Amino acid sequence: MSAEPNLWELSDLSTPWCVHVVATLRVADHLAAGKTRIDELAAASGAHAGSLHRVLRHLVSKGVFEEPSPGQFALNEVARGLQDSPLRLGLDLDSFGGRMAHAWSTLLSAVRTGAPAYHEAFGRPFWEDLQAHPEIGASFDALMGPGGHGTPDPDVLITGDWASVRTVVDVGGGTGSLLAEILRARPGVRGTLVDLPPTVARSAEVFSAAGVVDRVTTSAQSFFDPLPPGADLYLLKSVLADWPDREAGVILRRCADAARPAGRVLVLSGVSPDEPGAPSPALLMMVLVGGTERSLSEFRELARAAGLDVHAARRQASGRFVVECRRA
Numbered sequence: 001m002s003a004e005p006n007l008w009e010l011s012d013l014s015t016p017w018c019v020h021v022v023a024t025l026r027v028a029d030h031l032a033a034g035k036t037r038i039d040e041l042a043a044a045s046g047a048h049a050g051s052l053h054r055v056l057r058h059l060v061s062k063g064v065f066e067e068p069s070p071g072q073f074a075l076n077e078v079a080r081g082l083q084d085s086p087l088r089l090g091l092d093l094d095s096f097g098g099r100m101a102h103a104w105s106t107l108l109s110a111v112r113t114g115a116p117a118y119h120e121a122f123g124r125p126f127w128e129d130l131q132a133h134p135e136i137g138a139s140f141d142a143l144m145g146p147g148g149h150g151t152p153d154p155d156v157l158i159t160g161d162w163a164s165v166r167t168v169v170d171v172g173g174g175t176g177s178l179l180a181e182i183l184r185a186r187p188g189v190r191g192t193l194v195d196l197p198p199t200v201a202r203s204a205e206v207f208s209a210a211g212v213v214d215r216v217t218t219s220a221q222s223f224f225d226p227l228p229p230g231a232d233l234y235l236l237k238s239v240l241a242d243w244p245d246r247e248a249g250v251i252l253r254r255c256a257d258a259a260r261p262a263g264r265v266l267v268l269s270g271v272s273p274d275e276p277g278a279p280s281p282a283l284l285m286m287v288l289v290g291g292t293e294r295s296l297s298e299f300r301e302l303a304r305a306a307g308l309d310v311h312a313a314r315r316q317a318s319g320r321f322v323v324e325c326r327r328a
């Protein structure tokens, strides 16, 4: 029988903060570069040696790093993970990782009011904060892009084949990594990226690296405004879970209005099958943006109110659950 959870241990924040701090200070990289003594590590990290020493010794006690002799540190398997760049993008307190970490201090307000309280920590709601701080916005886009979440699988369709798809609009498509992969895999397809202006501005190098610039257009706009009309396929990947029902419904309505009579809307991520044991909705969305993941039944209702019917829903080989909607 497993031991009962200990509430002091469950509520102890010291380890998560220590991990964030060493990731931000790039301690694993400095160790890999041969700086193993605490004074060398502190100098390379721009940190206070005594304080860094205490943090590292705490982490050693938790199985991250080793201290083969007093004041001398070494990487172990777990600590080597801190050199992984997606992980670092998510943990770095000086960039978007800091937004995710500090936002948890607003959880109590979010629970009391039912609305995100991100502005209490950062002065503005989440999306406005990213726009007001371009370097934070860029690190969020990087985390969403291939450097963070990996290269997206372009095999998005769950019914039919690509013969009927000539045009794709990726709504809230970030810096375009999914669209770039789709266009690269399907030379006969043209695409449009819709996202906010600073993010769209960061897409040029993604499309250029994929060699698809001549088949892509961008629309720097809000997805709460009318979308480029008449495409065969509208994609919403990791978008709807960022929003409460009212806003998610408006985004779906914009897609329904823009899709041709036979146009399709594909929702990738944010909806889970109606089956026991489905993962509980991630709290981070609630804290950052007041959004939520939805069960297929909840989504079906939301889509219907926006003029869309769920035509098919399937888990792909990659594990991704995709829902295809058509105009009602």
Ligand SMILES: C[S@@+](CC[C@H](N)C(=O)[O-])C[C@H]1O[C@@H](n2cnc3c(N)ncnc32)[C@H](O)[C@@H]1O
Residues within 6 Å of the ligand: 127, 144, 145, 171, 172, 173, 174, 175, 194, 195, 196, 199, 221, 222, 223, 224, 236, 237, 238, 239, 242
């Ligand atoms: C979680 S990210 C997902 C990005 C991309 N679809 C992916 O899967 O990597 C959500 C995207 O919605 C965009 N976004 C947020 N508010 C928006 C708005 N009002 N209009 C258009 N895009 C918006 C963000 O800039 C961001 O790129």
